[in-house]
Amino acid sequence: MYSSQPNTYEKYSDGQPVSSDSAATGVPYDPSLSQPSAFSIDKPKPRVPWTTGLFDCFSDMKTCCITCWCPCITFGQIAEIVDKGGSSCGASGALYTLIACVIGCPCFYSCFYRSKMRQQYMLEESFCGDCMIHCLCEGCALCQEHRELQNRGYDMSIGWHGNVERRNKEAMMGRPVVEGSMSR
Incomplete structure (x- = not known):
């Protein structure tokens, strides 16, 4: 039902006027509520803890040794997975090495990937922040991030595209195979 006043677009719902904002958006609005009634705003999802601690480096000696002697490899693997294949392991590792050689602090680059990873997997932030940790x-x-991705099912040695192919194969093997066509 519409208002009897000319040139007015106020809509009425159950005899109650609805805000002029709803006439513009088409979304019913109840002034007693602080949010539009057509939308349900979900509460933010709770953050989950990391699967391993920051100083559990020695639980995976292979990654620990690689990271100690050549952190660009570990970082490249992390960056490829976090970027979902948008950057290659080699390119990210090379950029990490270049930053390390030029300014001596690759942590200013790698800390952004820690933040991005925390956002993707809803991981808790440490009390001192991502940049300070790096x-x-x-x-x-780097070891903690590497272990986290491994614990989430990624094979870090095959990269993003290899993990996608592996998961597609596993999904295809789980589906029933239909042989031939139906006949009478």
Whole structure:
């Protein structure tokens, strides 16, 4: 039902006027509520803890040694998975090495990937922040991120595209195979 006043677009719902904002958007609005009634705003999802601690570096000696001697490899693997194949392991590792050689602090680059990873997997932030963790203990931070991705089912040695192919094969093997066509 519409208002009897000319040139007015106020709609009435159950005899109650609805805000002029709803006439513009088409979304019913109840002034007693602070949010439009047509939308349900979900509460933010709770953050989950990391599967391993920051100083659990020695639980995976292979990754620990690689990260100690050549952190660009570990970082490249992390960056490829976090970027979902948007950057290659080699390119990310090379950029990490270039930043390390030019300014001496690759942590300013790698900390952004820690933040991006935390956002993707809803991981808890440490009390001192991502950048500070990478500045104070770069190797431990990279090892923790590497272990987190492994614990989430990624095979870090085959990269993003290899993991996608592996998961597609596993999904195809789980489906029933229909042989031939139906006949009478």
